[in-house]
Every structure is written in C-alpha cells, then in structure tokens.
Amino acid sequence: MTKRWINGGGAMLLAVLCSYATGLSPATGADASTPASPADPAQIAHGKSLFISYGCGWCHEDGGRKAGKCPQLMNTPRDDNFILSRIATGSEGKMPAFGIALKEADFRDLLMYIRSLKPEP
Numbered sequence: 001m002t003k004r005w006i007n008g009g010g011a012m013l014l015a016v017l018c019s020y021a022t023g024l025s026p027a028t029g030a031d032a033s034t035p036a037s038p039a040d041p042a043q044i045a046h047g048k049s050l051f052i053s054y055g056c057g058w059c060h061e062d063g064g065r066k067a068g069k070c071p072q073l074m075n076t077p078r079d080d081n082f083i084l085s086r087i088a089t090g091s092e093g094k095m096p097a098f099g100i101a102l103k104e105a106d107f108r109d110l111l112m113y114i115r116s117l118k119p120e121p
Contacts, residue, residue: 039112
C-alpha cells in the first residue's frame with residue numbers, strides 16, 4: 001500500500017509537506033532542522049492528541065520522551081524532513097505508515113509536538 005501511495009504522487013506530496021512544515025521551498029536545499037515558525041500551543045496540543053490517538057506512545061514511551069521499543073523522540077538529532085518522511089512512509093517491520101491517514105496540518109502539528117518535548121518535572 002505504501003509503495004502505491006509513493007508511486008501515485010505521494011512522494012511529491014511528501015516533499016511539499018516536508019518543505020511546508022520546515023518553512024522551506026523544496027528547491028532551497030537549506031537546513032531543514034529549524035522550524036518555520038514559533039511553536040503554537042494549539043498545534044502542539046493537537047499533535048499530542050494525534051500522538052496519543054494513533055498509539056505512538058506504544059513504542060515511543062513517555063510521550064516520546066524515552067526510548068522504548070523505538071527511539072526517543074525528545075531531542076532527536078534527526079531533521080524535520082526525516083521525521084515527516086518516517087511518519088508518512090513508516091519503516092518496514094518497525095513503524096507503520098500514516099501518510100494516507102493524516103492531513104497536512106496533522107503532519108505539521110505532530111512535528112511541532114515532537115520538537116516541543118521536554119523532560120517532565
């Protein structure tokens with residue numbers, strides 16, 4: 001299913017989503033690790049809601065703050081494009097693909113949530 005999505009124009013959509021979330025045009029080639037705008041609490045809350053409802057915490061424990069079955073997301077060295085790509089296309093045998101289930105705003109909000117993670121007091 002994922003291969004069909006990518007071959008059917010999903011790769012272009014993914015590139016647009018990645019560039020949109022990072023605030024860069026696909027042609028800039030600039031560093032994609034810096035978010036385009038300051039974190040919006042409503043976007044972070046929506047991202048957290050998506051993280052919970054899609055069961056991401058099953059593998060990314062403590063809301064993504066700890067490594068569990070999968071890597072810790074808090075303070076990840078991965079750039080935004082990698083994170084968005086992994087959410088969209090998954091990783092065979094490791095992570096399901098959510099590209100078809102999520103809207104453009106959902107990708108942005110999940111990324112904002114992941115980037116906002118801090119240790120809990």
